[in-house]
Amino acid sequence: SVRDALAAPRKVRVPDGVESEPLPSRSDLTGLSPGLAAGGEEEARKRLTAWLRDGITGYADQHDDLAGDDTSRLSPHLHFGALSPVELVHRARDKGGAGAEAFVRQVAWRDFHAQVLSARPQASTADYRTRHDHWRTGARADEEIAAWKDGRTGYPVVDAAMRQLRHEGWMHNRARLLTASFLTKTLYIDWRVGARHFLDLLVDGDVANNQLNWQWTAGTGTDTRPHRVLNPTAQARRFDPDGTYVRRWVPELEGLEGRLVHEPWRLTGRERAKYDAYPDPIVDLAEGLDRFKRARGRD
Template sequence: MRTAVVLLTRDLRVHDNPALAAACAADRVVPLYVLDPTLADISPNRTRFLHQSLADLRGQFRERGGDLVVRHGDPVAEAIRAARDTGADTIHLAADVSGYARRRERRLTADCEHHRIDLELHPGVTVVEPGAVRPGGGGDAYRVFTPYYRAWSASTWRKIAPTPERLTLPDGLTAGDLPALPAGESPHTSEGGESPGRRRLSLWLKKDLSGYGDAHDDMAGDATSRLSPYLRWGCLSPLEVAEAARARDADAFVRQVCWRDFYYQVARTYPKLSTEALRTSGDQNWRYDDDALQHWQDGLTGVPIVDAGMRQLRDEGWMHNRARLITAAFLTKHLGVDWRLGVAWFFRWLLDGDVPNNSGNWQWTAGTGNDTRPYRRFNPIRQALRFDPEGVYVRRYVPELKGIEGAAVHQPWRLPESEFRGLDYPGPLESHRDEAVWLR
């Protein structure tokens, strides 16, 4: 009887999981997740989401006669140990792109060779594998999105992997206990796991998606899918999501999924995406103003649309896509604070925080990354008036301003001074009181 190990990392699902499907070709399967102390405590929000996802995955495996095997320690050592203890001849793994994931893959390759265990790598983290489409003029990655999107759209997507109906664990193998569920930091986060993710996807697909291109920027309407945390952890297959959206002619949403793939192929080529500027000519002499940074982090800049976004981040572990752009542009282009400090703050709080998308988007906004117009600026007030014209989004997250009606909420400093002073809300940061700043 053949036994296979599948080392799960960011593919916490049973549907369209190529590594799991390949492992299930063996008679017995060890679905293994290793709680890696190297990655612990980076984000309490993501840790909670992860543990919820593991609990859901265990339930899925048990329904199919198997179980999720949980271990603590170095994932390479634990995968080798699981293979040797069960007599497995193969370890299956979904290929990933971060620097840490690729180092883990290289170590696992070396240890498998040493122990004469086969290692099989599989797709599944993206729709199109990073590196599968390359620029025509040479190079490993596209630096500009539009030509990548054309190549990505024209490429042949892999077939959706079959969902296993039954799993059989090797005899005598102890599954191990799931970790206690931590509290997290944000009180209103989404629930982790494939089951909640598929429910959210099903409900979202029932909507009329033909107007997604305009609707997803409506900050008050919140017409975004909110699927990003489930894609980040692999609770949902990006291919399955993209296929479902394409079948409903939701091309604008499919384009957003492509942006995700775009940054994964960038991160594969530039592993220091979180710490080094891709476009050094776009970098600048950044300010390191602890007071300004703290006001931004706390949602107390005095610019309501910025503060609303930063408070949503803390409350939900998630932020509207347009608010991410506005808050990041405010920190880097208006306050002149180093984009790496923004990367770290978002990475701490976001359920969907990962290296490719978080860091790639921050570099795009800061003018150090893949934007073809590195010096572009975003006027926060104009953005607010366009995408939250009645101030509904702002009043939702900045309760101090609930008494201000309509668009006036975006510029409370224009109120009579007696009214403004009674709001218990700060004016714009000292260096940005001049209203000319907002009109640039």
């Protein structure tokens, strides 16, 4: 019968010479961030209910606070289809208020990117709007890409975010924006390099949202201000004002209080030596900005 044909096999024979290992149990998989530790429709609905009860009201004011981590973290559930976006929007609207309105506006980006990709499928790999970039390549660029992926660029907020990505398979939207701007604009590296890395690690990694957000940030997509460059230090001061987010992910800098944690290069002599496990910046921000402006013919 069809049922038998679709049933999971009772036993799986592996080829000779291939050792099998026990499956990890759920408790082995802890350490993941809230909202990601388990999947499935039941978990997704639980998270949505909790979000509507406790989180959504503050969304308009708090969603950009890196340390507060006050977004819904529903993206993996939406990505895997465990949650209907239509139901999500209806229930958010029923709740009402400024937080819910801001949340619904944000969810609309998901549909927007899906529509853009549907109209222009080649935008998953090719520039949506070319800026005739000659992205950097070569040994130096490769070293910088490796430093970016590993979270050792010497810019604490960038490094915190890249380490969170590796550890949790997730990153806050503001952190995605600033790390993507850093790679594509400050380092002037092809957006496809970053998009590939995100897709490899993100638990919500999704071609439409990932590639088109990368293009948006690189200025080859639908951003109406394609040449803006985010300054990571200014972003850090604004969205992680007391440095809590950075200290959470960059333990080498734990001892630095307040905003100084965003600018360890300001330290000198013995004070700097205390933190020498943390690298110096791999690029000067002003030089990076100049290079980008020249490349785009904007100086």
